[in-house]
Amino acid sequence: MAEKEELTRFGVSIPVPLIEQFDRSIAEQGYTNRSEAIRDLVRKSLIDDAKLQGDKQVAGTVVLVYDHHASELSSSLMELQHQYHHDIISTMHVHLNHDQCLEILVVRGQLARLRTLHQQIQVLKGVLYAELSVTYVVEEATGNQHSHPPVNGK
Ligand code: NI
Numbered sequence: 001m002a003e004k005e006e007l008t009r010f011g012v013s014i015p016v017p018l019i020e021q022f023d024r025s026i027a028e029q030g031y032t033n034r035s036e037a038i039r040d041l042v043r044k045s046l047i048d049d050a051k052l053q054g055d056k057q058v059a060g061t062v063v064l065v066y067d068h069h070a071s072e073l074s075s076s077l078m079e080l081q082h083q084y085h086h087d088i089i090s091t092m093h094v095h096l097n098h099d100q101c102l103e104i105l106v107v108r109g110q111l112a113r114l115r116t117l118h119q120q121i122q123v124l125k126g127v128l129y130a131e132l133s134v135t136y137v138v139e140e141a142t143g144n145q146h147s148h149p150p151v152n153g154k
Contacts (some may be wrong), residue, residue: 028142049134054112057138062105062118063131069099070126077124081105084117107132 014022026037045051052058068074081088087109094102107114111134118132 005025007135020132047134047137049111050135052111052137054110054115056111057109057140058111058134059106059108059136059138060113060114060134061133062121062135064103064105064109064121064127065096065102065129066124067099067126067128068101073124073126077103077121080117080120084113087113087117099100 006013022037023034026034029037031037047058049060066077068071081091086108087107088105090106092104096102106116114132114134116129120125122130
């Protein structure tokens with residue numbers, strides 16, 4: 001967001017040992033203050049895939065590891081990816097070793113549909129690991145509250 005967002009302050013009661021542990025942990029991660037660390041935690045919780053409703057428009061990745069010797073797996077995966085070509089906007093393939101491949105699919109679309117894609121990948125024989133990660137949620141416009149100012153209005 002280009003414009004400066006309005007900030008609000010709030011008080012939180014928390015056990016001393018817990019906040020000390022938290023402070024050490026965020027210092028190790030490189031945070032210089034609690035506020036930024038907490039803001040990041042809040043943002044992360046809001047895009048937690050498991051809590052999001054399926055009708056949300058999101059972007060993210062499906063990461064999978066599979067055995068490319070598994071019979072028909074490569075062609076099944078290819079078939080699926082063509083079926084979801086509107087949702088998969090980019091892919092990266094890495095040959096991990098003699099047997100295993102790692103693939104990253106960058107996905108964008110309706111979450112319910114992406115969950116189905118992930119499910120369909122996960123159940124394929126020879127897929128060792130598959131995870132859907134949501135990293136962006138498209139905020140829907142909510143009437144006047146978020147109406148945009150005229151572009152050249154300033
Ligand atoms: Ni490979």
